[in-house]
Amino acid sequence: MAKPMTKTQLVAALAEEMGSDKKTAGMALDAIGALITREVAGGGAVTLPGVGKIYCRERPERQVRNPATGESFTKEADKVVKVTIAKALKDSVNG
Template sequence: MAQKPMTKTQLVAALAEKTDSDKASVNRMLDALSEVVSAEMAAGGAVTLPGLGKFACRERPARMVRNPATGEQMQKPADRVAKVTIAKALKDVING
């Protein structure tokens, strides 16, 4: 049976316990990390979190897509998407 994902509150509590810090400072640090990664990716860059993976922004060209409800073909403009590449260390922990 699938386990529920860890919430931000649970993550903050676990990190505070691991680092012997208070929850408020861990929460601020987690928010700052999120802001830095988001800003870098919005600028088209990438961020590597050692042991976890690489977060990058990828360009997708304009393309033809089909509406599944009507079958109508339409042009979708170019856009950017987030791409996450999992680190080998994390893969080894999961599989091993």
Template sequence: MAQKPMTKTQLVAALAEKTDSDKTTANSMLAALTEIVTDEVAAGGAVTLPGLGKFACRERPARMVRNPATGEQVHKDADRVAKVTIAKALKDVINA
């Protein structure tokens, strides 16, 4: 049975406990990390978080897609998407 995902409040509490700091400091660290990763990926760069994975921006070309409700073929313009590649270390821990 799948567990519920960890909430931001739970993550901040766990981060504060692991770093021996208060929740306010942990929350600001999490917010800063989020902002740094977001800014770098939005600018087209990539950020590697050792042991977790790599966040990157990927460009997708224009293409034809199908509307699943009607089956109609529709043209979709080129766009950019965020891509997360999970680190081997995390995969190994999960599959152990």
């Protein structure tokens, strides 16, 4: 498995793809990240065409177990961020 692309590498690749400088590409990447964070934290969802959908889902209160001690306890309801990968991306990876 290849190493994940770092933010520096992503900014450089984005700048090359956009035909702009790294500073502009970095600002664009930061703006997209902030927009996604704000939208999902507010209960919305963001669809990135060709990549997937990022959304927040609520999990109900449930019984969980501490694997170290075996003790069961009730975990409060919480929220979790989910990503559904687009079919186009799955198809491009699988062949």
